[in-house]
Amino acid sequence: MLKPLVVIALGGNAMIRGKQKGTIEEQIENVTETAKQIMKVIPKWRIVITHGNGPQVGNLMLQMEAGSHSPFNRPILPMDVCGSMTQGQIGYLIQNILGNLLVTEGPPSRLDSSKKIKVATIITQVVVSKDDPAFQNPTKPVGPFYNEDQVDRIKKDHPDFTIIEDAGRGYRRVVPSPDPIEIYEKDQVNDLLEAGFILIASGGGGIPVVENLDGTVTGVEAVIDKDLAGERLAIDTKAEAFAILTDTDKVYLNYKTPQQKGVDRMTVTEVEKHLKEGAFGDKLKGSMGPKLRAAIRFLKDGGKKVVITTPELAAAALDGDAGTTIVP
Amino acid sequence: MLKPLVVIALGGNAMIRGKQKGTIEEQIENVTETAKQIMKVIPKWRIVITHGNGPQVGNLMLQMEAGSHSPFNRPILPMDVCGSMTQGQIGYLIQNILGNLLVTEGPPSRLDSSKKIKVATIITQVVVSKDDPAFQNPTKPVGPFYNEDQVDRIKKDHPDFTIIEDAGRGYRRVVPSPDPIEIYEKDQVNDLLEAGFILIASGGGGIPVVENLDGTVTGVEAVIDKDLAGERLAIDTKAEAFAILTDTDKVYLNYKTPQQKGVDRMTVTEVEKHLKEGAFGDKLKGSMGPKLRAAIRFLKDGGKKVVITTPELAAAALDGDAGTTIVP
Numbered sequence: 001m002l003k004p005l006v007v008i009a010l011g012g013n014a015m016i017r018g019k020q021k022g023t024i025e026e027q028i029e030n031v032t033e034t035a036k037q038i039m040k041v042i043p044k045w046r047i048v049i050t051h052g053n054g055p056q057v058g059n060l061m062l063q064m065e066a067g068s069h070s071p072f073n074r075p076i077l078p079m080d081v082c083g084s085m086t087q088g089q090i091g092y093l094i095q096n097i098l099g100n101l102l103v104t105e106g107p108p109s110r111l112d113s114s115k116k117i118k119v120a121t122i123i124t125q126v127v128v129s130k131d132d133p134a135f136q137n138p139t140k141p142v143g144p145f146y147n148e149d150q151v152d153r154i155k156k157d158h159p160d161f162t163i164i165e166d167a168g169r170g171y172r173r174v175v176p177s178p179d180p181i182e183i184y185e186k187d188q189v190n191d192l193l194e195a196g197f198i199l200i201a202s203g204g205g206g207i208p209v210v211e212n213l214d215g216t217v218t219g220v221e222a223v224i225d226k227d228l229a230g231e232r233l234a235i236d237t238k239a240e241a242f243a244i245l246t247d248t249d250k251v252y253l254n255y256k257t258p259q260q261k262g263v264d265r266m267t268v269t270e271v272e273k274h275l276k277e278g279a280f281g282d283k284l285k286g287s288m289g290p291k292l293r294a295a296i297r298f299l300k301d302g303g304k305k306v307v308i309t310t311p312e313l314a315a316a317a318l319d320g321d322a323g324t325t326i327v328p
Numbered sequence: 329m330l331k332p333l334v335v336i337a338l339g340g341n342a343m344i345r346g347k348q349k350g351t352i353e354e355q356i357e358n359v360t361e362t363a364k365q366i367m368k369v370i371p372k373w374r375i376v377i378t379h380g381n382g383p384q385v386g387n388l389m390l391q392m393e394a395g396s397h398s399p400f401n402r403p404i405l406p407m408d409v410c411g412s413m414t415q416g417q418i419g420y421l422i423q424n425i426l427g428n429l430l431v432t433e434g435p436p437s438r439l440d441s442s443k444k445i446k447v448a449t450i451i452t453q454v455v456v457s458k459d460d461p462a463f464q465n466p467t468k469p470v471g472p473f474y475n476e477d478q479v480d481r482i483k484k485d486h487p488d489f490t491i492i493e494d495a496g497r498g499y500r501r502v503v504p505s506p507d508p509i510e511i512y513e514k515d516q517v518n519d520l521l522e523a524g525f526i527l528i529a530s531g532g533g534g535i536p537v538v539e540n541l542d543g544t545v546t547g548v549e550a551v552i553d554k555d556l557a558g559e560r561l562a563i564d565t566k567a568e569a570f571a572i573l574t575d576t577d578k579v580y581l582n583y584k585t586p587q588q589k590g591v592d593r594m595t596v597t598e599v600e601k602h603l604k605e606g607a608f609g610d611k612l613k614g615s616m617g618p619k620l621r622a623a624i625r626f627l628k629d630g631g632k633k634v635v636i637t638t639p640e641l642a643a644a645a646l647d648g649d650a651g652t653t654i655v656p
Contacts (some may be wrong), residue, residue, distance in 0.1 A: 021401070021402065021403050022402070022403055023403040024403070024405055024406055024409060059395070059402045059403070060391075060413075062395050062400050062402050063388075063391040063392050063394065063395030063400070063402055064391050064395075065395075065400075066391065066394040066395035066397075066400045066402075067387070067390050067391030067392075067393075067394035067395065069394075072390050072391070072393075072394045072472075073349070074349065074350070074387045074390050074391055074394075075349050075350055075351040075352070075387070077352055077417070078352055080420075081352060081417055081420065081421070084416040084417050084419070084420030084421075085388075085413040085414070085416045085417045086413070086416070087416045087420075088412040088413045088414070088415045088416025088417065088419070088451055089405070089409055089412050089413045089416065091412070091416070091451045092408075092409065092412030092415075092451050092453075092535060092547075093409070093412075095451060095453075096453065096537070096545065096546075096547065099544075099545075100544035100545065103542070103543045103544050104542055104543070104544060115515075118513075118515055118516065120450060120451075120513060120516040121450070121451035122448060122449070122450070123416055123419045123420050123423060123448075123449035123451070125420070125423075125424065144400075185446075185448060187443075187446055187525075188446065188448040188520060188525060191519065191520060191523045191525070192516060192519060192520065195519045197515075197516060197519070207420060209424070214431070214432055215431045215432070216427075216428035216431050216432060217424065217427075217428065218424075219420075219424065
């Protein structure tokens with residue numbers, strides 16, 4: 001019998017942590033730690049991995065900005081292309097490092113017991129709607145902070161940019177964060193899953209594309225939330241579980257207050273009630289909100305369980321022995 | 329019956345031409361032209377696409393260099409990682425543009441006639457030998473030209489770099505160009521081919537990795553010739569034909585001399601004889617030499633035919649009606 005399928009969404013800290021700049025040494029060390037934890041999940045689950053790309057794409061956009069001036073004068077590429085480049089970058093690092101662990105410690109492939117399980121990275125476009133209200137209201141900050149002087153030049157060089165003031169920290173470009181509708185390469189992902197590979201797909205929330213009237217798709221300058229894209233990936237691959245890995249061992253009520261209390265298990269109804277009452281605490285708003293919304297959506301779309309925990313506790317959480325489990 | 333398989337190797341000019349800088353508009357226009365030509369090959373052939381990445385990886389390395397100084401201070405990533413980023417970039421562009429042409433004009437998928445053929449990009453590592461003599465003798469120029477002042481700083485910042493003087497044009501880093509041994513993700517490529525997809529793989533000659541004693545692989549700073557890597561890809565996918573697309577309609581004897589003469593058809597023995605006698609002319613040495621060596625290797629490894637021509641003539645050349653055909 002086939003093992004059940006889990007989509008694992010890795011947060012940015014799986015690759016570049018806290019104050020790190022993202023040198024290759026840092027990224028290899030962090031990905032190695034994360035890959036070791038994923039190895040513990042393999043005995044009981046088939047796996048699709050998705051991941052954030054915030055620090056990587058931020059570095060790349062800065063590098064392109066730096067390289068656009070004299071004496072370099074190289075063209076800045078749009079955000080959809082930058083996204084594709086970080087999918088290649090992070091996909092390669094995970095595929096190489098996890099692939100190496102599979103060579104030395106992995107189980108044999110399901111289809112050919114003389115071979116080990118292998119990893120594949122699929123460059124992935126994610127369809128969003130042209131009519132998504134996010135396109136009228138860009139909110140996702142991307143790229144570098146600018147000071148007063150720089151922002152005037154940026155506005156002149158890029159009249160299409162929306163720039164906002166980030167209190168005390170300078171000015172920053174914001175882009176739309178539309179809702180993901182469909183993993184455009186889902187057939188490719190499912191085919192490789194069927195054949196027994198571990199897949200890396202839809203990195204950085206996927207390359208956002210809008211569908212045209214003739215069915216073709218066109219890249220847009222936007223950023224899709226990686227957990228919401230991971231939810232689409234989980235539905236489009238018929239995954240049983242969706243594991244959202246982050247830097248906290250479980251979801252907390254009244255986070256970072258004296259009344260803080262970890263939650264082992266919740267239903268969708270309980271999550272919705274807590275969200276409505278603001279019971280998770282303001283501190284959680286930035287990072288946990290989208291995760292909980294992705295969790296609710298997965299379970300309403302037919303998924304069986306969501307776990308939210310750290311990479312270290314992922315295998316135990318999928319067994320119900322750690323982290324927060326959310327069920328329909 | 330299955331259509332025969334062709335590996336198509338696209339030269340750099342399929343994406344960025346001549347004096348172009350590589351803006352997104354230029355790349356989209358060029359890839360669109362190339363994709364239209366690939367559409368003509370589809371009725372008779374299953375297809376794997378590989379491609380160069382010279383201009384793209386050159387831009388990226390310049391951008392990383394530019395972004396490594398104050399006020400940006402972002403880390404420079406090694407060449408294997410840069411290669412993976414350009415695989416994502418170019419893979420996305422081809423996959424999006426060719427995928428769109430397939431949506432509007434493509435034939436139905438072999439396995440599900442209600443669907444169109446789709447495209448997939450696989451991030452690809454290519455195994456080279458640790459003992460390849462190229463590692464003792466780096467020859468492939470990469471990245472920017474440096475002047476006298478810059479080169480001193482570069483040598484200080486990167487004591488591991490080999491820098492050569494390029495007469496009259498300044499100084500430049502050179503890296504090893506080892507021989508490709510195996511497409512590491514060949515199972516992933518073959519699985520998707522089997523299912524009826526058009527594959528993009530091993531871009532930029534693949535991400536060069538050396539195999540360690542325990543069977544794991546480690547990225548190295550090197551560049552694999554994209555036609556030689558394409559040859560490996562053709563063998564590892566059991567392709568019948570290998571099409572090397574470039575900016576000349578066929579191979580010429582005494583190229584750019586009054587005795588210039590186009591060749592319609594040659595055997596391996598004839599190519600070897602001409603190469604030995606220098607009959608292709610010195611002008612051809614830089615670009616055609618590696619293509620002819622890749623062609624000879626493919627046919628000696630069991631391939632049935634190689635065509636060398638432009639993207640515009642690719643379909644006709646595969647029919648034997650244009651370009652240069654080389655046979656065993």
